[in-house]
Amino acid sequence: KNQVEQSPQSLIILEGKNCTLQCNYTVSPFSNLRWYKQDTGRGPVSLTIMTFSENTKSNGRYTATLDADTKQSSLHITASQLSDSASYICVVSGGTDSWGKLQFGAGTQVVVTP
Amino acid sequence: DGGITQSPKYLFRKEGQNVTLSCEQNLNHDAMYWYRQDPGQGLRLIYYSQIVNDFQKGDIAEGYSVSREKKESFPLTVTSAQKNPTAFYLCASSIDGRQPLHFGNGTRLTVT
Secondary structure: OOOEEEEOOEEEEEOOOOEEEEEEEOOOOEEEEEEEEEOOOOOOEEEEEEEOOOOEEEEOOEEEEEEOOOOEEEEEEOOOOHHHOEEEEEEEEEOOOOOOOEEEOOOEEEEEEO | OOOEEEEOOEEEEOOOOOEEEEEEEOOOOOEEEEEEEOOOOOOEEEEEEEEOOEEEEOOOOOOEEEOOOEOOEOOEEEOOOOOOOOEEEEEEEEOOOOOOOEEOOOEEEEEO
């Protein structure tokens, strides 16, 4: 069973609107949680990385939140642009050493339409 | 520009042939990784290397081999023993295991 579940699987939004993507995880122990953006046919690009003590982190129009108690994270996209069309991947790092194994979610495919 | 270069972008091979995917980085990162991406699934770790001349198996290492003779290079060989090799392969690097991964733009391998 995947230890990182993302929802929705896909969504379509109008340009200029906001949207929120969800990530639930069961990875334990927890080290950090990362969000990546992957354009079609390209490699993922890091958006944010949050440790246990961080609740919110922003990167431009992207804001990630983390609730380590409930093991949930969200990625909020504000004022979406056509260039936001991509897959957004939640990644959780577990383990107690510096090479903690990464668990990848399957991603949420976002399509922004004019 | 610093980054990771994967080549080629597309690769076609006949079943039974070994094929090597190239990955080069100029970020001076110690750690390098190979992932496989299939539709509807999360990335899966094939191999990773923390330092030159050392590498570790990931979750799906069977049918793959790697080498790490130079800090900058981490080639992946997909052997004929890999039962389902058609996939999108991503190479990544990081300063260490806790830092964000920097990915290349992938190689799409098709085996027929």
